Amino acid sequence: MLKVTPKTKKILVPLISIFAGFLVGALIMLIWSYNPFEAYSSMFSSALGNMNGIGETIREATPLIFTAIGFAIASSAGFFNIGLPGQAQAGWLTSIWIVLANPNMPKVILLPLAVIAGALAGAVVAGVAGWLRAQFGTNEVITTIMLNYIVLYSCQYLMQQVMSSKLRIDTDTTKTITANGSLKIDWLSSMFGDSRINAGIFLALIGVFIYWYLMKKTTTGFEIRSVGANPYASRYAGMSTKKNIIYSMLLSGGFAGLGGVVQGLGTYQNYFTQTTSLDIGWDGLSVALLGGGTAIGILLAAILFSILKIGGLGMQTIAGIPYEIVSIVIAAIIFFVAIQYVIGLLFKTRKASVEEPEQKTDGTNTANTTSTEGGQR
Amino acid sequence: MENTTNVIEMKHIVKDFNGFKANNDINLTLRKGEILALLGENGAGKSTLMSILSGLLMPTSGEIDVRGQEVEIKNPTVAKNLGIGMVHQHFMLMESFTVLENIILGHETIKGPKLDFKKAQQQIEELSQRYNLNIDPKKKVSEITVAQQQRVEILKVLYRGADIMIFDEPTAVLTPQEITEFIQIIKELAKEGKSIILITHKLEEIKRAADRVTVIRAGKSVGTFDVSGVTNNRLAELMVGRHVNMKLDKPSAEVGKTTLKVSDLKVKNKQGILALKGLSFALRAGEILGVAGIDGNGQDELVRALTGMQHVDSGKISINDEDMTNQKVRKITEKGVSYIPSDRQKYGLILPFSISDNLALQNYYHQPYSSHHVMHYDLIHQHADELITKFDIRTTGSSLPVSDLSGGNQQKVIIARELDLDSDLIIAFQPTRGLDVGAIEYIHQQLLLERAKGKAILLISYELDEIMQLSDRIIVLHDGDISGEVKPEETSDEELGLLMTGIKKEGNALA
Numbered sequence: 001m002l003k004v005t006p007k008t009k010k011i012l013v014p015l016i017s018i019f020a021g022f023l024v025g026a027l028i029m030l031i032w033s034y035n036p037f038e039a040y041s042s043m044f045s046s047a048l049g050n051m052n053g054i055g056e057t058i059r060e061a062t063p064l065i066f067t068a069i070g071f072a073i074a075s076s077a078g079f080f081n082i083g084l085p086g087q088a089q090a091g092w093l094t095s096i097w098i099v100l101a102n103p104n105m106p107k108v109i110l111l112p113l114a115v116i117a118g119a120l121a122g123a124v125v126a127g128v129a130g131w132l133r134a135q136f137g138t139n140e141v142i143t144t145i146m147l148n149y150i151v152l153y154s155c156q157y158l159m160q161q162v163m164s165s166k167l168r169i170d171t172d173t174t175k176t177i178t179a180n181g182s183l184k185i186d187w188l189s190s191m192f193g194d195s196r197i198n199a200g201i202f203l204a205l206i207g208v209f210i211y212w213y214l215m216k217k218t219t220t221g222f223e224i225r226s227v228g229a230n231p232y233a234s235r236y237a238g239m240s241t242k243k244n245i246i247y248s249m250l251l252s253g254g255f256a257g258l259g260g261v262v263q264g265l266g267t268y269q270n271y272f273t274q275t276t277s278l279d280i281g282w283d284g285l286s287v288a289l290l291g292g293g294t295a296i297g298i299l300l301a302a303i304l305f306s307i308l309k310i311g312g313l314g315m316q317t318i319a320g321i322p323y324e325i326v327s328i329v330i331a332a333i334i335f336f337v338a339i340q341y342v343i344g345l346l347f348k349t350r351k352a353s354v355e356e357p358e359q360k361t362d363g364t365n366t367a368n369t370t371s372t373e374g375g376q377r
Numbered sequence: 378m379e380n381t382t383n384v385i386e387m388k389h390i391v392k393d394f395n396g397f398k399a400n401n402d403i404n405l406t407l408r409k410g411e412i413l414a415l416l417g418e419n420g421a422g423k424s425t426l427m428s429i430l431s432g433l434l435m436p437t438s439g440e441i442d443v444r445g446q447e448v449e450i451k452n453p454t455v456a457k458n459l460g461i462g463m464v465h466q467h468f469m470l471m472e473s474f475t476v477l478e479n480i481i482l483g484h485e486t487i488k489g490p491k492l493d494f495k496k497a498q499q500q501i502e503e504l505s506q507r508y509n510l511n512i513d514p515k516k517k518v519s520e521i522t523v524a525q526q527q528r529v530e531i532l533k534v535l536y537r538g539a540d541i542m543i544f545d546e547p548t549a550v551l552t553p554q555e556i557t558e559f560i561q562i563i564k565e566l567a568k569e570g571k572s573i574i575l576i577t578h579k580l581e582e583i584k585r586a587a588d589r590v591t592v593i594r595a596g597k598s599v600g601t602f603d604v605s606g607v608t609n610n611r612l613a614e615l616m617v618g619r620h621v622n623m624k625l626d627k628p629s630a631e632v633g634k635t636t637l638k639v640s641d642l643k644v645k646n647k648q649g650i651l652a653l654k655g656l657s658f659a660l661r662a663g664e665i666l667g668v669a670g671i672d673g674n675g676q677d678e679l680v681r682a683l684t685g686m687q688h689v690d691s692g693k694i695s696i697n698d699e700d701m702t703n704q705k706v707r708k709i710t711e712k713g714v715s716y717i718p719s720d721r722q723k724y725g726l727i728l729p730f731s732i733s734d735n736l737a738l739q740n741y742y743h744q745p746y747s748s749h750h751v752m753h754y755d756l757i758h759q760h761a762d763e764l765i766t767k768f769d770i771r772t773t774g775s776s777l778p779v780s781d782l783s784g785g786n787q788q789k790v791i792i793a794r795e796l797d798l799d800s801d802l803i804i805a806f807q808p809t810r811g812l813d814v815g816a817i818e819y820i821h822q823q824l825l826l827e828r829a830k831g832k833a834i835l836l837i838s839y840e841l842d843e844i845m846q847l848s849d850r851i852i853v854l855h856d857g858d859i860s861g862e863v864k865p866e867e868t869s870d871e872e873l874g875l876l877m878t879g880i881k882k883e884g885n886a887l888a
Contacts, residue, residue, distance in 0.1 A: 107832065126772060217525050217751055217752055217754075218641070218750050219741060219742050219747050219750045219751075220750060222734075222741055222752060225739070226727055226729075226730070229728070229730060230723070230726070230727045230728065231728045232723050232724050233724055233726055233727050233738070234687065234727070235706065235724060235727070236684065236686065236706065236716065236718065236724050237706075237738040237739055238705070238706045238707030238710055239707075302722055377805055
């Protein structure tokens with residue numbers, strides 16, 4: 001076992017997870033007689049080898065940054081928010097709808113309005129789960145999964161029954177949004193080889209900064225982290241667990257909603273009926289875990305994920321590897337990320353304390369906050 | 378009695394936990410039919426040594442001989458087959474099962490496909506009679522007292538055929554009367570040829586019960602002594618490794634105005650049953666009011682009601698003449714209440730947070746530590762460093778996680794944070810639980826200092842010694858009510874013990 005400081009461990013473990021994932025991916029490709037070197041080089045060359053690829057990679061990373069922040073905020077408060085897909089979807093449809101309904105509004109009003117409304121829609125969906133948890137102690141894993149379905153089918157209903165036919169092409173697809181509500185920036189797109197890169201990435205970078213500042217510098221972040229780490233001690237310190245539960249879920253859902261907004265106003269320029277929960281929601285969860293919940297970690301992990309996704313397409317077209325294999329490679333990497341805990345066992349963190357660990361063998365020391373925390377999840 | 382055969386010899390036992398030697402060359406010999414006390418501070422390695430003997434841990438090196446044969450106790454089953462049984466400090470009983478079911482659990486007598494309850498019951502009744510345990514095997518565990526539950530644990534060990542019995546801090550949960558009975562029981566067991574190891578840090582009990590005592594300190598054996606030939610003071614010195622002042626220096630109280638007034642307080646517990654049945658008492662500035670009683674007689678609810686953590690059903694709590702009944706936790710704290718919880722890791726600290734964040738838990742939200750919701754970490758760190766020096770918290774830095782600290786230093790973090798609030802009322806709930814003698818001394822001195830400053834201190838503790846040493850007055854809680862109020866200099870352990878079981882003063886039996 002290697003002895004490292006906790007900080008080094010925090011960096012080493014995800015790096016090893018990524019490496020192990022690539023290694024397993026290579027083994028799988030070897031088994032099916034594909035050349036892993038060719039495959040990986042085509043992956044990186046298509047994701048990063050030209051301006052269009054870079055633009056697309058950044059574009060793909062944008063919503064993931066938002067959903068990952070959403071997951072990380074809830075996670076700091078001790079919640080497992082797996083309702084990110086539904087919250088993102090609510091943000092997506094809401095923002096598109098607002099833009100389509102106001103074709104003549106000036107951009108300076110309409111775009112911020114649509115972005116904020118999308119964030120609010122995500123916040124409301126997550127807030128329901130937060131309120132149920134705070135008021136009745138309902139398990140948020142169950143409520144957020146169910147809310148994913150509720151949003152999925154409500155959106156279908158809204159598209160088919162509620163949305164005016166003037167706003168849509170058919171019951172499954174809306175019209176394309178007008179320029180006054182779009183996040184597209186022409187010079188940016190042309191700079192990156194006519195890719196779909198958009199202003200969303202700037203919003204995402206601001207989001208990363210806000211997330212860092214909120215969690216590390218404000219009393220709100222301090223309270224959210226306290227309640228997440230030990231709700232009992234937080235209550236004794238006069239914090240309201242209920243308030244913080246709801247706050248963190250609203251913030252979490254708000255960020256997830258923005259993930260959907262950049263997907264709509266940036267990438268696709270419309271909304272179309274989804275048949276399954278949004279990928280950006282699930283991937284955001286993995287990104288947050290891989291990034292260890294830190295602002296910089298999330299940014300880097302989101303870029304890695306989009307390299308895998310965009311590069312995966314290149315593996316298919318250039319190296320001729322079926323997308324199924326590409327998916328396995330991506331899954332292998334996510335798998336190793338998920339079992340970070342096991343990889344973490346390779347290292348022993350060095351205790352920086354001068355005291356000997358005298359409590360460990362003592363029966364009177366019954367408190368175990370990690371187990372109560374675990375029970376909440 | 379020919380008491381000289383050794384049933385257990387543990388030689389040069391070493392147990393290494395990742396470089397930390399919990400046991401470092403310990404020797405222990407248990408003779409047949411004796412009661413051997415194992416004395417040491419928390420963390421000295423007593424529990425580790427006994428876990429090795431009962432097969433829960435394997436020693437890193439060393440030899441164990443049982444009845445002259447070298448053995449390797451790989452797991453608890455091996456220990457059981459060797460006739461070694463342990464009564465744990467926290468009972469391992471299922472409340473909704475009967476005594477009988479609990480005893481045979483894992484060791485069932487089977488008749489065909491069925492459990493043979495009749496035969497088991499007969500055996501248990503025989504054992505119960507033989508050792509005067511007076512246990513009805515058909516009662517549910519939830520219906521019997523803590524002392525009786527302990528006897529069920531003893532029966533469990535006997536039923537499994539043990540003749541070497543280990544008791545881990547057995548008297549921690551008992552009243553003085555129950556302790557006397559317990560000592561009679563183990564003496565009886567020893568007379569019948571059972572060999573007994575008694576893990577304890579209470580010197581008085583060693584004097585009363587044990588034949589010999591083995592003292593360990595910081596993982597090493599200090600020595601084994603005949604109890605009759607060694608004084609309490611000497612034992613304390615051997616245990617701690619330096620001279621200890623057994624008596625606290627306590628000047629007489631200078632009592633001021635009433636700080637806390639509780640009248641007719643009624644509080645329901647989670648099950649909706651009245652846990653506090655109309656409690657009334659007052660606490661004045663400059664005095665320490667001790668609340669004695671057996672665990673579970675309303676102490677938790679009293680503390681939770683006073684700190685605003687639990688809804689009060691009726692009655693009134695006033696602090697400095699202001700009604701604080703059912704107020705928010707933070708409002709009560711700001712009104713002038715500091716609180717030292719009994720379970721420091723669960724209620725007092727956020728373990729993954731740094732020492733400085735933990736020290737800021739009560740003041741992070743206001744000036745100068747934050748303004749407009751933005752935290753000023755430089756000031757928080759600076760203040761933390763001041764507190765670390767003032768309260769002698771042993772650490773290399775305020776940014777370390779508080780979980781890295783030892784129990785005593787963790788408690789100092791809480792004490793530093795709470796006393797720094799400069800509140801008029803200090804609620805200390807088991808403030809020295811699980812701490813070593815040095816840390817206990819320190820905390821007791823801090824409380825006395827606060828008393829000298831004119832603070833009102835409510836001390837709730839299950840340790841009678843602590844209550845007797847520190848309090849100016851003592852109220853005894855029994856079944857959610859006060860069964861008596863006494864002065865420490867006018868009362869005895871026996872009187873307190875009777876009050877704790879609900880027998881009121883002046884012979885008035887409780888209805």
